[in-house]
Amino acid sequence: MIVDRIRVMAFAPQIKIPATYIRGGTSKGVFFKRDELPEVCQQPGAARDAMLLRVIGSPDPYAKQIDGMGGATSSTSKTVILDKSSEPDHDVDYLFGQVAIDKAFVDWSGNCGNLTAAVGAFAISKGIVDADRVPENGICTVRIWQVNIQKTIIAHVPMCNGEVQEIGDFELDGVTFPAAEVEIEFMDPADGEGSMFPTGNLVDDLEVPGVGTLKATMINAGIPTIFVDADAIGYRGTELQDAINGDNAALEKFETLRTHGAIAMGLISDVSEAAARQHTPKIAFVAPASSYTSSSGKNVNAEDIDLCVRALSMGKLHHAMMGTAAVAIGTAAAIPGTLVNTAAGGGERQAVRFGHPSGTLRVGAEAKLEDGDWTATKAIMSRSARVLMEGWVRIPADTF
Incomplete structure (x- = not known):
């Protein structure tokens, strides 16, 4: 038996x-x-x-x-x-x-x-x-x-x-x-004890082996995040998960970007350390507002958003947007000259609504320039x- x-x-x-x-x-x-x-x-x-x-x-x-x-x-x-x-x-x-x-x-x-x-x-x-x-x-x-x-x-x-x-x-x-x-206020959201822009620049020329030199905004706010322009890496900013997560070559490229951005931000000293620091920094790409259909089938209209943002988490395109990355988006959007602010149309702003794969999200942020350094006082968003x-x-x- x-x-x-x-x-x-x-x-x-x-x-x-x-x-x-x-x-x-x-x-x-x-x-x-x-x-x-x-x-x-x-x-x-x-x-x-x-x-x-x-x-x-x-x-x-x-x-x-x-x-x-x-x-x-x-x-x-x-x-x-x-x-x-x-x-x-x-x-x-x-x-x-x-x-x-x-x-x-x-x-x-x-x-x-x-x-x-x-x-x-x-x-x-x-x-x-x-x-x-x-x-x-x-x-x-x-x-x-x-x-x-x-x-x-x-x-x-x-x-x-x-x-x-x-x-x-x-x-x-x-x-x-x-x-x-549930309304959430992230007070003094710059992550870490150093400058909110660890390189000292709002935009850097980031040299990435096998990819080239890209314009990048690297910010410590909410969570360390590296922003690049979508068109510079061959995207429109309206992509959904399947367009990237099923492409191993694309995922490897994003991880290479993330790794070299982490070095530039002083978070790691060698590429070998990136594997043990998967959660941070995040890598995201931005584009001017454009209409698209979200993953739920909902239409997102360009006139209802300020810009499009896509972000990766733990090596995959996120299905919506990480809350901490949203803080980084809102803070960077409030600072004229960053890639995020430029994609949103430029100028001063205290709030931004961006499109992500699942729809849209509004986040408010306050930033000010003091003695040549940008600081963020808080960022606000609603969740449940x-x-x-x-x-x-x-x-x-x-x-x-």
Whole structure:
């Protein structure tokens, strides 16, 4: 009999870890409270990384993450750890881990702007935000300390009858169903301690072996991002995912651009280091406003947008736009002379609406020139968030 051939062996039972699966903006991730993690995983290190990799289902040579919570895209291979903030005048510490799909690697080098939309709601629901700061009805202002980039983010979370309001009529391109609007303010969004333009220039001549010399705007705002003109690399700026993600030669070219931009920005010192820094910097291309049909079949009209932007995340064209990259777009658009500002028509502006593969997004930003250096005071955008599942995730006992 077949049953007789099944070997019964003793294995330790799986570990149960409290977790919540949440959509934030156009991303999804597994959220944890730090003090609910296994003790050895409550601090940075190999054990924590191993736990998150196993939760998400990486590394997966099939690139499907079938045996984990990941969705096999950069937008859905994400983890968040929250804790009571240790920073004065802040409510919650927010740590983001981008989990590689086919590699045993968790990238802690940057923030996720989309999942930021869910941080405030999770912190309120889990009692991380002091009760006296949470209104019965109205808007709860949650002060977030973004641990990865050491920056303040303010989330305005709607409350109804003492609970976070998740359902509403706010529509976000890239998300199928409407939800409650969450306004997010990224304060002093320049990423890192140096200049917002690490090369000192609004536009550089970026020399890329095998590609040539391209004009590039390299900015640290929201997340380190490299912008190039679409037409300079053979695109129109209206492309959808299939046009690029199915083209291995194109993906290799973008990774080469990203790698040499990272060197120019001082983020790495050698091309060999790029593989261990996949989350940052981002690479994006811009073009003047043009009409196109989005991935959902919705028509995006040139007169309704200021420019077109396409961005890659973890080596693939993003299905919409990363929230942190949107901050970079908004900030660069506010500064006359950048490639983003030029594509948007030039001049001074405090907000920009751009077209992305799933539709459009508006982001506001304030920037000013002080002593010859550009600084950004804040960037603002609206997202939404919704809890999809809560309870426990399980991983094998020998994971760490």
